[in-house]
Amino acid sequence: MAVIDQLAQPDSTRRRPRRTTAGRPPWMDRPSPTMQSLKVVAIAAIVVVMLYPFLYVIMFSFADGRSVGSGQLWPTSFSTSAYESIFAGGVVTRSLLVTAGITVVGTLLSLVFTSMLAYGLTRTRQVPFSKAAMVMVLCTMFFGAGIIPNYLLIKQLGLLDSYWALILPGLISAFNMIVMRNFFMELPQELFESARIDGASEFRIFASIVLPLSKAVLAVIALFYAVGYWNSFFNALLYINDTTKWPIQLVLNQYVVQSNAMTDLQAPDRPAPPAQTVQMAIVVVATLPILVVYPFAQRFFTEGVLTGAIKG
Amino acid sequence: MSIDAQDPAPAPTAQALAAVPPPEGIAPSADPSAAPPVAPRRRSLLQRMRREWQMYVFIVPGVLFFAVFAYLPLAGNVVAFQDYSAFRGVFDSQWVGLQNFANLLTDDEVLRALVNTLVISLLQIAFAFPAPIILALFLNSLLSERIKRAIQTVVYLPHFISWVIVIAIWQKILGGAGPIAEMFELIGLHGVNIMTNPETFKILVVSQVIWKDIGWGTIIFFAAISSIPTELYESAATDGAGSWRRMWHITLPGLVPVISLLLILTVGNVLTVGFEQLLLQQPAVGANAAQVLDTFVYYRGVAGGDWGLSAAAGLLKGVIATVLVIGANRIAKRLGTGGIF
Numbered sequence: 017m018a019v020i021d022q023l024a025q026p027d028s029t030r031r032r033p034r035r036t037t038a039g040r041p042p043w044m045d046r047p048s049p050t051m052q053s054l055k056v057v058a059i060a061a062i063v064v065v066m067l068y069p070f071l072y073v074i075m076f077s078f079a080d081g082r083s084v085g086s087g088q089l090w091p092t093s094f095s096t097s098a099y100e101s102i103f104a105g106g107v108v109t110r111s112l113l114v115t116a117g118i119t120v121v122g123t124l125l126s127l128v129f130t131s132m133l134a135y136g137l138t139r140t141r142q143v144p145f146s147k148a149a150m151v152m153v154l155c156t157m158f159f160g161a162g163i164i165p166n167y168l169l170i171k172q173l174g175l176l177d178s179y180w181a182l183i184l185p186g187l188i189s190a191f192n193m194i195v196m197r198n199f200f201m202e203l204p205q206e207l208f209e210s211a212r213i214d215g216a217s218e219f220r221i222f223a224s225i226v227l228p229l230s231k232a233v234l235a236v237i238a239l240f241y242a243v244g245y246w247n248s249f250f251n252a253l254l255y256i257n258d259t260t261k262w263p264i265q266l267v268l269n270q271y272v273v274q275s276n277a278m279t280d281l282q283a284p285d286r287p288a289p290p291a292q293t294v295q296m297a298i299v300v301v302a303t304l305p306i307l308v309v310y311p312f313a314q315r316f317f318t319e320g321v322l323t324g325a326i327k328g
Numbered sequence: 329m330s331i332d333a334q335d336p337a338p339a340p341t342a343q344a345l346a347a348v349p350p351p352e353g354i355a356p357s358a359d360p361s362a363a364p365p366v367a368p369r370r371r372s373l374l375q376r377m378r379r380e381w382q383m384y385v386f387i388v389p390g391v392l393f394f395a396v397f398a399y400l401p402l403a404g405n406v407v408a409f410q411d412y413s414a415f416r417g418v419f420d421s422q423w424v425g426l427q428n429f430a431n432l433l434t435d436d437e438v439l440r441a442l443v444n445t446l447v448i449s450l451l452q453i454a455f456a457f458p459a460p461i462i463l464a465l466f467l468n469s470l471l472s473e474r475i476k477r478a479i480q481t482v483v484y485l486p487h488f489i490s491w492v493i494v495i496a497i498w499q500k501i502l503g504g505a506g507p508i509a510e511m512f513e514l515i516g517l518h519g520v521n522i523m524t525n526p527e528t529f530k531i532l533v534v535s536q537v538i539w540k541d542i543g544w545g546t547i548i549f550f551a552a553i554s555s556i557p558t559e560l561y562e563s564a565a566t567d568g569a570g571s572w573r574r575m576w577h578i579t580l581p582g583l584v585p586v587i588s589l590l591l592i593l594t595v596g597n598v599l600t601v602g603f604e605q606l607l608l609q610q611p612a613v614g615a616n617a618a619q620v621l622d623t624f625v626y627y628r629g630v631a632g633g634d635w636g637l638s639a640a641a642g643l644l645k646g647v648i649a650t651v652l653v654i655g656a657n658r659i660a661k662r663l664g665t666g667g668i669f
Contacts, residue, residue, distance in 0.1 A: 040471050041558075043565040047471070058466065059479060065539070066482050069497045072507070076500070089507055133390025136383050143380045144373055149391050156398040159650055162642035163622070164629050165404025168418060169397070185397050188390055218382035247490035250604055254630060265492045272496045273608050292505060299496045306488050313488070314481050 070303070077296035080289070097289040098297035107259075107267055107278065108298055114179075115246060115263040122183040122245040127238055130188050131230075134196035135222050157190045163254070170255050181255035182248060182263065189244075192237050199233040200226055239313045246305055264302045272298055408643045412635040428640035438641060440616070441624040448530055448620065449598045456537045457594055460545030461587065465575060467546065468553055483543025491604040494540055499523050523609070526617035533609075537602060548586060556582040592660050596653030599645050621645050 040046070047055075072089075077098055079091035102108040133153070140147040161169075166185065175181040203226065211221050227234070249265040256262060262270075271278050272295040288294075371379070408428055410421040432438050463483070470476045486494065502508050504521040512520040522532060560578050569577065603622040610618040610627075619627075621641065629638030 041562070043562050044471075045565075045570070047571070055466075055470065059470075059475070062463075062479060063482055066485065066543075069501050070485075073497055073500055129389055129393065132386045136386030136390065139380075139383065142376070143383045143387075144377050146383065146387055149387055152391065152399075153394055156394055158653060159402075159646060161398070161401030161404060162639070162646055163625050164407060164635060164639040164642055165401040167630060168404045168407065169401045172418075187397070188393050190394075193390070218386070222386070243488050247488075247492075249490055249492050250607070253607075265490055268492045268496055269608060273492060273499065274611055292500075295496070296500060299493055299500075303489060303493055307485075310485060310488060311481075314484060 070307075073296045073299050073303075077293055077300045079293055095289070095293075098293040099301075101289055101294060102297055102301065107262075107271075108264070108301070110260065111262050111264045111267040112301065114261060115265070118179055118182050118248075118263060119242050119245040122186075123238055123242045125183060126187055126189075126192075126241040127234065130193050130237060130241075131196055131227065131234065132222075133188060134193050134200055135218075135226055137193075137197055138200050153190050153193060167254055176255055177258045177261065178255075179261065182251055183245070185251060186244065186248070189241075192240055196230070196233055196237055199230055203229050236313070239309060242309070243306060243313075264298075268298055268302055271295065405639060405643045407635055408640040410636050412639070414633070414635070424636065428636045429644065431637055432640055432644065435637070437615075437619065437624060437628075441619045441621050444530075444617070445599055445601055445620040448533055448601045451530055451534045452537060452601070453591075453594055453598075455534050456541075457591070459538045459542045461549055461583065463542055464546040464549035464553065465579060468550070468579065469571065469575070480543065480546075483546070485543070486540045487544035489540070491540075491602070491608060494536065495605070495608045498536060524612045526613045529609075529613045529617040533602065533605065536605060548590070549583060552583050552586045553579060588660060588663070592653070592656040595656045596649060598652065599649050 075090050078094055078096065080093045080095035080097065136143075137146055137150050137153075140150060170176060170181050170185070175184070207225055208221050211225060216224075247265060248263070249269065252263050252266050253269070256266070270276050275291075275295075278291070278294065377384075404418070407418060407421070409423060409425060410418075411424045411427075412418070412421045416422075467476050467479060470479075489497075500506055502522040503524075504519070508522065509520050512518075522528060525532075556578060561574055564574050564578060599621055601620050601622075603620075603626075606618050606620050607623050607626060610623060615627075622645075625638040625642045625645075628634045628641075632638075
């Protein structure tokens with residue numbers, strides 16, 4: 017964890033001068049009371065606008081029929097019937113499993129291929145044509161073939177209605193690869209040199225030196241890929257027609273955003289929970305994995321790994 | 329993005345070490361006598377490739393991936409010059425030359441999509457582009473690191489939520505059954521549904537973009553702010569500059585290079601507006617307000633079966649966008665702010 021802690025501590029905080037007890041550098045004036053209260057109002061507004069929508073959906077997913085659609089700011093009733101119905105084994109349960117599978121397999125494969133390419137491109141001086149390969153990858157950041165050609169490619173490859181159509185097109189992101197490559201190149205190169213002199217193969221160096229030293233960047237990139245796979249919507253819309261293979265984002269679009277009626281949700285022996293609560297419960301279960309990993313991911317994003325990549 | 333800048337220092341070979349004294353820190357492991365007695369420069373290309381064959385095991389899979397999934401689809405753009413039919417496929421469809429492009433020019437829907445795209449883009453440059461700068465300056469003015477961190481945690485969050493979920497949540501808050509519609513009801517306005525109103529839709533789109541990405545957008549500005557030397561602020565304060573003047577004369581000028589770079593990227597992307605965002609909401613507000621170039625390609629091509637025409641629209645858009653990016657980059661270099669490539 018030492019490496020991770022170092023990354024979470026950007027240079028700028030170390031350079032910052034010692035502060036007074038109020039957290040204010042000694043040369044700075046005391047802010048005026050009006051200014052300070054304006055700032056408090058602004059902070060409160062930002063927090064409410066950003067968080068209340070999430071809270072609202074979470075709260076009302078636990079409401080029953082009386083509270084929904086009444087325009088209340090928080091519900092006055094409690095019920096878990098919405099969750100019971102979506103976890104009863106219908107469309108939502110299945111799509112959650114599909115999405116979890118795609119996310120796990122996709123993230124693992126992406127991590128393997130991205131780190132391999134990133135390591136392969138670290139020595140452009142010595143390895144012939146690796147610089148050309150680097151340019152080839154960089155160029156892909158500035159153009160895209162477009163919807164129709166991509167669709168035709170997946171069709172020609174016979175991947176329509178296959179889960180691979182949701183994994184392969186985004187297997188390596190050029191941006192993530194460059195972030196990783198920059199990280200690898202900042203590792204102490206003498207380590208690799210002496211390992212080479214001792215007769216270690218590149219595979220050995222990669223597996224025993226590079227990867228163990230790069231846990232921090234691997235964690236960040238894994239999170240990026242995982243969030244990407246979990247959230248991926250358009251590829252599924254384009255390539256997956258078979259509704260039994262739909263990931264959660266397509267289910268959300270169909271039953272929540274477009275408000276189409278859900279036919280297989282009602283358990284036969286019980287009255288169906290109101291559609292509004294069920295919709296909110298689907299939103300909650302689709303958002304939950306992101307909310308769970310977010311606190312771990314967030315500390316890396318502030319500064320540290322990413323700023324290096326942007327500046328590089 | 330220059331590649332040269334990212335190159336690793338050359339491995340310390342016997343030659344290099346003989347010419348240059350070894351820098352401190354690597355001296356023990358890089359003893360000249362321990363380095364292999366070879367001079368890589370004298371080897372032929374083939375020999376060097378054979379020597380580094382292991383590295384190609386790392387490189388080739390990735391290169392193949394980009395060849396198949398980034399470069400090969402470019403060839404699929406030939407459909408733009410065909411009367412493509414799904415039954416005949418790319419190889420047997422009839423060639424029609426520039427007919428698809430000619431048809432584009434007379435298609436009213438293309439014009440409408442283009443106008444919508446440009447209007448939304450301009451609104452975004454006017455409002456969504458400066459929003460993270462303002463937020464970054466505001467957060468930078470906060471004295472407590474803890475409050476600053478806490479707000480950053482809150483404002484980054486929506487960036488990680490998919491557009492499907494964002495639209496779903498906005499519908500719940502602003503839609504006909506939500507608390508905002510209820511508030512309008514209280515002051516006597518009935519049936520207000522901001523989510524389905526075509527007249528205010530473009531403002532809604534920009535608001536959603538700001539809500540989702542304002543926090544994420546601040547990261548790059550924070551990086552730039554943290555690289556401004558603190559001594560500048562300190563001496564400005566001693567000379568009597570208040571916090572506003574310090575922001576105006578030190579922080580903002582320090583951000584100008586980043587701002588102009590990002591503006592270049594934004595101008596280059598003027599023909600691309602949040603595709604998923606608009607695709608998701610078009611059924612609710614209608615094509616008149618929500619059709620943009622990318623959704624046109626999807627609806628006309630994939631959904632409507634008019635493959636040739638929509639591929640032509642996509643190709644034309646791609647070419648113009650590339651020209652815009654290169655042109656904007658030239659201008660930036662001429663203005664002395666440095667380009668991105």
